[in-house]
Amino acid sequence: MLRATGLSKGFTLHLQGGLRIPVLAGIDLAVRAGECVALGGPSGAGKTTLLRCLYGNYRADGGTIEVMHRGAWTPLSADDPRTVLDIRAQTIGYVSQFLRAVPRVPAISVVADAAQTADGRARHAQAEALLTRLNIPHALHGVAPATFSGGEQQRVNLARGFIGGHPILLLDEPTASLDPANRDVVIELIREAKSRGVAIVGIFHDTAVRDAVADRVFPVTPLRDAA
Amino acid sequence: MNLLAARDLGHRYGAITALDGVSLDLWPGEVLAIVGESGSGKTTLLDVLSGRITPESGTVWYRDPAGTLHDVHAMPAPALRALHRSDWGFVRQDARSNLRMTVSAGGNVGERLMAQGARHYGRIRAEAERWLVQTEIDADRIDDLPTTFSGGMLQRLQIARTLVTNPRLVFMDEPTGGLDVSVQARLLDLIRTLVSQLRIAVVLVTHDIAVARLLAHRLIVMQRGRVVETGLTDQVLDDPQHPYTQLLVSSVLQP
Amino acid sequence: MNTGYNFAYLDEQTKRMIRRALLKAVAIPGHQVPFASREMPLPFGWGTGGIQVTASVIGPDDVLKVIDQGADDTTNAVSIRRFFARTAGVRTTTRTQDATLIQTRHRTPERPLRADQILIYQVPQPEPLYRLEPSRAETRKMQALAEYGLMHVKLYEDIARLGQVSISYDYPVLVNHRYLMAPSPIPAFDVPKLHRSSALQLFGAGREKRIYAIPPHTDVEPLAFDDHPFRPIRAPRSCALCRSSDTYLDEVVTDDRGGRMFVCSDTDWCEQHR
Numbered sequence: 001m002l003r004a005t006g007l008s009k010g011f012t013l014h015l016q017g018g019l020r021i022p023v024l025a026g027i028d029l030a031v032r033a034g035e036c037v038a039l040g041g042p043s044g045a046g047k048t049t050l051l052r053c054l055y056g057n058y059r060a061d062g063g064t065i066e067v068m069h070r071g072a073w074t075p076l077s078a079d080d081p082r083t084v085l086d087i088r089a090q091t092i093g094y095v096s097q098f099l100r101a102v103p104r105v106p107a108i109s110v111v112a113d114a115a116q117t118a119d120g121r122a123r124h125a126q127a128e129a130l131l132t133r134l135n136i137p138h139a140l141h142g143v144a145p146a147t148f149s150g151g152e153q154q155r156v157n158l159a160r161g162f163i164g165g166h167p168i169l170l171l172d173e174p175t176a177s178l179d180p181a182n183r184d185v186v187i188e189l190i191r192e193a194k195s196r197g198v199a200i201v202g203i204f205h206d207t208a209v210r211d212a213v214a215d216r217v218f219p220v221t222p223l224r225d226a227a
Numbered sequence: 228m229n230l231l232a233a234r235d236l237g238h239r240y241g242a243i244t245a246l247d248g249v250s251l252d253l254w255p256g257e258v259l260a261i262v263g264e265s266g267s268g269k270t271t272l273l274d275v276l277s278g279r280i281t282p283e284s285g286t287v288w289y290r291d292p293a294g295t296l297h298d299v300h301a302m303p304a305p306a307l308r309a310l311h312r313s314d315w316g317f318v319r320q321d322a323r324s325n326l327r328m329t330v331s332a333g334g335n336v337g338e339r340l341m342a343q344g345a346r347h348y349g350r351i352r353a354e355a356e357r358w359l360v361q362t363e364i365d366a367d368r369i370d371d372l373p374t375t376f377s378g379g380m381l382q383r384l385q386i387a388r389t390l391v392t393n394p395r396l397v398f399m400d401e402p403t404g405g406l407d408v409s410v411q412a413r414l415l416d417l418i419r420t421l422v423s424q425l426r427i428a429v430v431l432v433t434h435d436i437a438v439a440r441l442l443a444h445r446l447i448v449m450q451r452g453r454v455v456e457t458g459l460t461d462q463v464l465d466d467p468q469h470p471y472t473q474l475l476v477s478s479v480l481q482p
Numbered sequence: 483m484n485t486g487y488n489f490a491y492l493d494e495q496t497k498r499m500i501r502r503a504l505l506k507a508v509a510i511p512g513h514q515v516p517f518a519s520r521e522m523p524l525p526f527g528w529g530t531g532g533i534q535v536t537a538s539v540i541g542p543d544d545v546l547k548v549i550d551q552g553a554d555d556t557t558n559a560v561s562i563r564r565f566f567a568r569t570a571g572v573r574t575t576t577r578t579q580d581a582t583l584i585q586t587r588h589r590t591p592e593r594p595l596r597a598d599q600i601l602i603y604q605v606p607q608p609e610p611l612y613r614l615e616p617s618r619a620e621t622r623k624m625q626a627l628a629e630y631g632l633m634h635v636k637l638y639e640d641i642a643r644l645g646q647v648s649i650s651y652d653y654p655v656l657v658n659h660r661y662l663m664a665p666s667p668i669p670a671f672d673v674p675k676l677h678r679s680s681a682l683q684l685f686g687a688g689r690e691k692r693i694y695a696i697p698p699h700t701d702v703e704p705l706a707f708d709d710h711p712f713r714p715i716r717a718p719r720s721c722a723l724c725r726s727s728d729t730y731l732d733e734v735v736t737d738d739r740g741g742r743m744f745v746c747s748d749t750d751w752c753e754q755h756r
Contacts, residue, residue, distance in 0.1 A: 012468070014469075014470030014473050015473055015474060052466075056459065056462065057461050057465055058462070058465065058466040059458070059462055059466055078458055078459070078462060081444070081445055081458060081459045082257075085444060085459065102416045102419060102441050103412035103415070103416075104412045104416055105416050304623075305627045308627060308629070312629075330635055330639060331639055331642055331643075333638070334639050334642065337635065337638055338632065338635050341635060341638065342629060342631025342632075343631070346634070346706075346707055346708050347709050348638065348708075348709050348710050351638065351707075352638075352642070369642075370642050370643065
């Protein structure tokens with residue numbers, strides 16, 4: 001579903017006198033349908049950077065990323081922003097660590113807007129069901145998430161990620177600020193997605209969650225340590 | 228297929244270079260933000276793209292609904308004016324400069340319809356009412372003068388007046404500038420919703436990176452008349468490559 | 483006739499200049515043609531545009547009638563009639579059917595005009611978009627490009643506020659399906675008489691230095707909405723003197739106890755129908 005070949009990525013900090021920080025080099029990763037790959041490695045190793053590269057959020061310096069998109073292997077290239085947008089709409093979903101939404105939009109709409117179906121009522125119903133499943137009280141559905149607690153925002157974010165039904169999901173610390181009950185809901189959601197054939201790449205610091213969902217761990221090693 | 232294309236635009240004001248080798252493409256339904264500090268040439272670019280200023284060099288192409296390409300600066304004035312009244316729209320920071328302050332809200336919204344030849348009062352009024360509601364203005368304000376409206380309402384009225392003819396391309400110059408943050412958030416949400424529902428292509432000029440992030444699919448970063456970086460909005464803002472973009476992004480205050 | 487003046491007061495060069503403007507105006511119905519308006523021996527606003535047009539088309543055989551608000555006996559009408567009697571030596575009349583030239587302020591005669599008659603209107607403001615768009619350069623562009631949506635905005639506003647179009651005089655019309663034209667401050671009631679009139683109608687604005695024309699048999703349509711059609715307004719009475727029930731009436735206050743009467747505004751029509 002997703003493959004990266006010879007992927008490398010670094011940052012050039014022009015404001016720090018052009019300081020060059022290499023983060024990823026020679027990454028080869030392939031993910032099959034229904035498979036969940038956990039990115040492993042210490043903090044700062046570049047797990048989030050890799051995840052963001054796979055979403056097209058960071059522009060890779062070298063190597064290729066290809067996605068099974070609309071039935072064909074499609075390169076995820078910064079030179080073709082419209083294809084990247086289409087891939088994000090149709091194929092790759094991403095759950096970041098933090099929720100970013102237009103300030104006054106209610107939670108239910110934040111989630112419903114991410115649904116694939118065009119039918120407004122069906123989207124609303126899907127969003128409603130997901131938020132309820134993630135234990136967001138009904139009273140909060142109509143409230144903008146800016147005022148929510150960290151855990152509630154995270155769950156709105158998860159609902160937004162899962163509602164799209166994308167065949168590939170990228171999860172960045174999906175359970176970081178969740179209590180055990182909600183963590184179990186997320187584990188369930190991930191398992192259901194896998195059984196539908198969704199390919200998942202995730203960063204799970206919580207080893208219990210990782211053991212519960214991941215089929216294998218892909219180690220990301222810090223470049224400077226390796227050097 | 229692209230809706231608007233600019234190739235190698237160049238323009239100078241005396242010794243000041245306002246545009247230098249600017250090229251871009253805009254597709255139907257796409258929101259393109261032009262960011263950069265004051266004097267970077269973004270407003271000049273907007274004026275050139277919309278045909279208000281003829282550039283010293285370069286060409287702007289516009290594809291009409293029938294698929295024919297037009298050189299915007301070679302179009303006869305009547306055709307360009309007609310385009311600005313129908314298929315195009317312009318939303319300005321100062322709503323007053325675009326509204327008729329002595330004409331009721333309904334008349335302001337209805338004007339573009341009447342300019343297109345609508346001659347049925349009842350239908351014009353019904354359409355104006357529908358657009359006031361769409362832009363979250365109470366329908367019973369339809370006969371009120373814009374002078375009685377708040378800043379946020381004026382901006383929404385300007386949007387209603389612009390969108391009533393179902394334009395395919397809207398130019399926006401700092402549409403949320405000068406408004407209170409709460410009003411700004413509401414307006415951003417409205418613009419975002421309408422633009423995506425109606426699949427309107429937008430060229431948005433803003434110096435507010437947060438506005439660009441929430442509204443735009445793609446971003447163009449300008450410095451001294453040049454495009455220094457372009458790409459998907461989140462790519463450019465999360466992984467800026469050019470020194471100037473890095474400076475711009477790192478200078479934003481995080482609330 | 484006072485022989486100390488040129489025939490009809492204006493010098494021949496000026497008359498030729500005005501005739502050229504008139505020819506252009508006739509060729510482009512409803513279009514405002516600029517002309518070098520002259521100083522006349524009466525102030526702007528007293529009909530200097532109409533007088534210059536009259537002076538340029540009048541000949542020794544013409545019979546002139548001058549009306550002001552429909553009346554032949556008001557100061558303005560009397561003095562302009564005398565002016566041409568003295569400077570051109572032409573015959574004058576108050577009878578519409580006897581006149582070959584009629585100069586008018588604020589009315590169109592009730593009696594339909596013939597092909598051998600010319601009606602000359604005095605015009606204070608030739609640009610119908612004037613009150614809506616302050617920039618003269620912009621109104622010219624709008625005229626050139628036939629962008630008249632703004633005029634309909636004005637009608638829209640009237641209906642929205644008052645339930646009907648409130649323009650009772652100088653009602654904007656579209657001439658020959660092309661130019662938006664101010665018919666001068668004649669009552670809206672008179673506007674249908676402009677439509678396909680057999681007579682040539684000329685308009686002169688002295689202060690604004692514009693001439694325009696409606697050639698005979700030209701379409702003249704008042705602006706309106708499909709669901710709010712144009713309605714000429716008149717007082718729903720009959721003339722107290724001649725009993726006419728389809729003419730434009732003036733309301734005359736007869737005492738200080740509320741007494742009033744309605745009489746024809748067209749004094750000649752009224753006298754001939756008693």
